[in-house]
Amino acid sequence: MRTESTTAWSHEVTRGAFRRYRLIALVWLGVGALGTVGIPPAAVAFDRAGMERISSLMAGLWVGFISALIIGVCLARNAARMRRCLRRRPWTAYPVTVLPPGLGGPVVRLCPADTGEVFVQSVVAFTFRWHQVGSADTLWFCGVPGRGGVLARPGGEPLLWGRRIRVPWIRHWREHVDRG
Secondary structure (H helix, E strand, C coil): EECCCCHHHHHHHHHHHHHHHHHHHHHHHHHHHHHHHHHHHHHHHHHCCCCCCHHHHHHHHHHHHHHHHHHHHHHHHHHHHHHHHHHCCCEEEEEEEEEEECCCCCCEEEEECCCCCCCCEECCCCHHCCCHHHHEEEEEEEEEEECCEECCCCCCCCCCEECCCCCCHHHHHHCCCCCC
């Protein structure tokens, strides 16, 4: 059942949630890039000043900033996917079953009421955001159910990226587990 015939991007709440997601991605990306570029010259300066202990601590900091850069790139990539999806497709409300996480995030089974099909999506998010789908019995979905898209609670926020489980036998097992 479609919530509207317009695209998901036409909802002001969705655009606001997307702007917040993109801002978080840009902060991770910016902090990671600045630290990755700025730490090596600072470490060399501390080393030349005779502060070897501080320069050796900089190596650990540098690894942290590289990690932040990688997280920022992943978040920015998901933001681009979300924007493309939200601008092309409408929100569709689906009854869902949230399965416990396997090796990754929680698994959401989208169960359209008018068909007997079940679509399984793995939620791509930080662990502290998993609770946002944990207690839901209905989620809005914007995308292609068998491939992936944006998940949100009814109302259009917060935005989470859902992707198809890539390993076929795990996907088929998750489609049929606890099916009643």
